[in-house]
Amino acid sequence: MKTNYITIMMKHFEQMHVEVAAAAETVLDASSLKDKDAVYDCHRFLFVKSGTGKLFAQNKEIPLEKGKLFIMLAGMPHRIVLEAGETATLQWCHFRSSYEDRDLYRTLQIPYYIQVEDEAAISGIFVRVFEESARNGLTSKLKIKAAMLELISYYLDSLSLIDNDAPTDELQKIDMVLKYIDEHLGDNITVENMAKQVYLHPNYFIVFFKGILGYSPIQYVNLRRMEIAKNLLLQPNSNVSSVAGQVGMQIYYFSRMFKAHTGLTPSRFRKQAAFIAASSEAESTDREEGN
Template structure:
């Protein structure tokens, strides 16, 4: 599976999901506070090691818990934490639930359950502290700010995983990968639900449900979005006029202009001029800075 398509699926998932944080805190563990048993939660857990050392036993693996280790433990997953005698382990954690259709995308996407952080250590700890503070408030905007902080934490997690560490993709991901590649390679053509469903040997009606369950939008909505994203990139190229861009994304120029304005709020020509002016202003600013040195 290509890295680009894997990240596309993840981004669409996290853009559309709802997040509910049930609890969050900072806890100092010692041998007296730990019980020699596995814990199983009905919610997902973020664990971040702020200080100390210990071990996490999960999925038949023994993972060292050291400063900067960031873990996501999915609901229903047995796990156990241990520390050495007379040692302590300071964890920042939160328990959360997320919904996205009826599919368990975390497991489908095979997200690694831990990452190592070093340079971003202080920033992650500060995000957890912000989360603790927000949960203690009862303001109108608290839930929005909590979700924003959680999305920041998730973004850092995703920025630090490698697709090469995940093993073989699931059958669902392989199918979606084929479809996304087909879409990108045939944007200039007439793409139908039937043509997409044929790529993975599914009935069109079932394919629509399957696709939306993973990407969060219908196949045609996604195709049009990719056309607009591609068009924006093409409009930045000096030698590609609006008519050529419309042709490259498989649309009549009138329909393309109308859809592009609905998507961006600007006509293709206006977008092109504004982008060119922005690039020129940035280049001028860099020249001024160089001249000052």
């Protein structure tokens, strides 16, 4: 299932919208904490900059220690506990990032925390979010989104999601559909046929698929056709007509969609790719001769 995990993540990031609701650095002590669970309607990143304590979530007790980065998903009850005399400095942000009523983070069974190796780098990302949130300049939202994507990427890079031995039922269904699509790109793929693979009603299947991939099923099929077509057009003996047939499209429709997708006609794409390849080969030869 490794390939389709990567596919799901890539498509998610292509469509991802991140909105930071609040962010700050807070120093906690036992007297400042409430003896009850907190529940938020957004996700929370919590980075332990210093100090020790405990975090309770999902009937688990997790040590709150310097260098740990937590993600508390929306609606997840959790509570921080410090003993008398203990303090902890947390950098945190509340953010939203989901598709409709589905949540990729839960679907992928992401763990609640990681141990950060480069603490200064992670702390620096939080500081950038704090500064841009306070500045509220013309490009502040773009910079905040870039920082949040960097933080999310760091978190996911630290995990072994693609080695998950127990994928959720949703991911197993998506895996079956993605395999079906790749095996039938040259055929007439319909929503009804895709929905049959996982025994779902077509109307529900559309919502289910878009909730995880961020595209409607037909949008994804066409995007996948364009990705495969680009690879095929790079082959020396390929031609536009045969490539169109291999991805199940009439040549006129294929050419029009390919240009909309890449900004180039298929023929122009092939010529440009061949030119770049020849230029790279020439530069490599020149370097070797220069040595």
